[in-house]
Amino acid sequence: MKKSLAILAFIVVAKTLFAQDASWKGAVNFKKDVVNEVAYLCIDNIKFHANIEVTIYGSYSDGPALGRITKRYSFWHTTDGTAVTQYNSEVAVASGAISSRYSIGEVEMYETNKLRIPISKILDADGTTLNVRVSVYSTFYADQIVAALSLTQTTSGTTKGQRNHVTIANSNLGVGITSPTATLDVKGSVIGFPATSGTEQPNAIYRIGSSPTYVVLDFGVNGGSNASSWIQSTKRDQLSMEYPLLLNPNGGNVGIGTTNVPSDYKLAVDGKVIAEEITVKLSEQWPDYVLKPTYSLRSLKEVELFITEKSHLPDVPSATEVEANGIELGEMNAILLKKIEELTLYLIEANKSIDELSRKVEKQDAIINNLVSDSKK
Secondary structure, eight states: OHHHHHHHHHHHHHHHHHOEEEEEEEEEEEOTTOOSEEEEEEEOSOOEEEEEEEEEEOOTTTHHHHOEEEEEEEEEEOSSSOOEEEEEEEEEEEESTHHHHEEEOOOEEETTTEEEEEEEEOSOOSOEEEEEEEEEEESSOHHHHHHTEEEOOOEEOOOOSOSSOEEEOSSOEEESOSSOOSSEEEOOSOOSOOOSSSSOOTTOSEEEEOSSOOEEEEEEEEOGGGOEEEEEEEETTEEEEEOOOOSSTTSOOEEESOSOOOTTOSEEESSOOOOSOOOOOOSSOOGGGGGSTTOOOOOHHHHHHHHHHHSSOTTSOOHHHHHHHOOOHHHHHHHHHHHHHHHHHHHHHHHHHHHHHHHHHHHHHHHHHHHHHHHHO
8 A cells, every 4th residue: 555655646746846737717709890909828937838729619508509629839939039949730620600700810929929810700600608628738838838938818810820721840740751942842652754644643743722622733753664744734533734934923033953044034944855846936027028018129239248257147147146145046037038039039040031031042052053044055
């Protein structure tokens, strides 16, 4: 009996010395037909490290229908001006009507290193009394934290916080991995290219979707000899239907293989590009004007003098200009077409001259033949 009592006493002392759990309860009245109300759960200026769980829920009569929100916090707090450190938070429960009407915000500092957590009304509703329950889990400080808690009544203020979100500061978040090496590190168990049929995407590691649309953005990796990463925009329940993937739809430039994207270019690629077909739409006039009667065509003598002086064709960029500025595909094609059309005009003129010379030669041949015939008589 004495031995049992001694063991029980040791357990009680050990729990007191090495682990403390404590709870606190309060209530706050939100007014009817008043928007942007906020009350604060305050923590006095004390030093502690703890896990704190804050729950808001309705009174006895409307509690089950109203639901509850539970938010958890884990952090250190010091009294030397460094305030909140190693801070994490998560919404553990958000159920019922309360989840669309109220929110529990993030820990914030006010006055001299004191802390407070805003409890805000998001939507106007009937006057509601919310119960507030706080559970504290700490090695040494649970009782001190509970003693330092207080709850203000509602005041007018901007709604703070989000109903359903997770905040992780000074740490990495891993999904499917025990030792994340990035802020968000997601590891899947499958590899392969995106499926092209069916209603499920078995090869996606990460998916982004938005209700009520059926558009989803899937991310994945492929191994083997074709090792690569991929992004696919598709329909949630019909993978054979693809959707456009937009990059910087509101503006901004894109670089591939480079960190230096010139401001004048929407796409900068450091390397080779291959495509089955490229369509270029020019905002400038296509050079069909060359073939109109009003076009002033240089004489070949003028072209010859230009080439002798400049070592390149008129209207065509020089090698020095191309080396410095590159060429614009659409503009260069228009220049080349212009030169082809001018060359065609030169050939037409040359053909006319050849035809005229041929006729003169035929006449001269006829005269010569007549003269030869007369001399033989």
